[in-house]
Amino acid sequence: DAGVIQSPRHEVTEMGQEVTLRCKPISGHNSLFWYRQTMMRGLELLIYFNNNVPIDDSGMPEDRFSAKMPNASFSTLKIQPSEPRDSAVYFCASRLRNLKNQPQHFGDGTRLSIL
Amino acid sequence: AQKVTQAQTEISVVEKEDVTLDCVYETRDTTYYLFWYKQPPSGELVFLIRRNSFDEQNEISGRYSWNFQKSTSSFNFTITASQVVDSAVYFCALQSNAGNMLTFGGGTRLMVKP
Numbered sequence: 001d002a003g004v005i006q007s008p009r010h011e012v013t014e015m016g017q018e019v020t021l022r023c024k025p026i027s028g029h030n031s032l033f034w035y036r037q038t039m040m041r042g043l044e045l046l047i048y049f050n051n052n053v054p055i056d057d058s059g060m061p062e063d064r065f066s067a068k069m070p071n072a073s074f075s076t077l078k079i080q081p082s083e084p085r086d087s088a089v090y091f092c093a094s095r096l097r098n099l100k101n102q103p104q105h106f107g108d109g110t111r112l113s114i115l
Numbered sequence: 116a117q118k119v120t121q122a123q124t125e126i127s128v129v130e131k132e133d134v135t136l137d138c139v140y141e142t143r144d145t146t147y148y149l150f151w152y153k154q155p156p157s158g159e160l161v162f163l164i165r166r167n168s169f170d171e172q173n174e175i176s177g178r179y180s181w182n183f184q185k186s187t188s189s190f191n192f193t194i195t196a197s198q199v200v201d202s203a204v205y206f207c208a209l210q211s212n213a214g215n216m217l218t219f220g221g222g223t224r225l226m227v228k229p
Contacts, residue, residue, distance in 0.1 A: 042219060042222065056215045100211070101210075103162045104162070104217060109158055111158070
């Protein structure tokens with residue numbers, strides 16, 4: 001079975017550029033999460049969707065960050081304009097149904113470097 | 116607010132040793148769920164186990180075992196006869212039934228040397 005698929009795996013770009021990270025959740029999962037992992041702050045939840053609707057975006061750091069889920073099989077996280085402090089590993093995770101006892105399954109992450 | 120503490124930031128053992136990774140959590144909720152994830156050097160996060168707050172039965176899966184003690188708010192993870200492939204960062208996480216957030220501990224980096 002295919003897991004959560006994220007692209008690209010690595011992204012290096014210059015500050016000021018727009019960055020788009022992509023995620024395909026596990027088929028049948030209707031909850032989707034975006035996380036950011038840094039050495040300083042560990043794993044932080046950025047935004048959470050249920051049935052394609054954003055439920056909690058309180059973790060989105062600022063207006064430069066936006067996320068969409070146009071359908072059940074695709075989500076994007078966009079940073080515009082990017083800054084060096086956005087450098088991190090970004091993970092997407094999906095969960096079967098909106099049930100808290102179900103585990104979140106993570107993609108391989110996108111390692112983002114902003115120069 | 117909920118919190119997960121993994122006091123051991125780094126552990127180094129020699130292959131075949133047993134090792135226990137500690138996890139202590141705080142929550143005001145009576146219903147919650149605990150998870151362990153493994154992050155190998157390749158970087159992905161792999162789900163290992165889930166435990167419900169109302170089920171204190173310990174679990175064993177091969178060389179892995181988990182000890183959940185509600186009285187001490189702990190959910191410890193033991194690897195028996197460790198192997199080099201067990202080298203990874205291990206995260207403990209807490210999901211309350213009330214909120215949306217999966218709260219992660221800071222992780223424990225386990226290094227198993229041959």
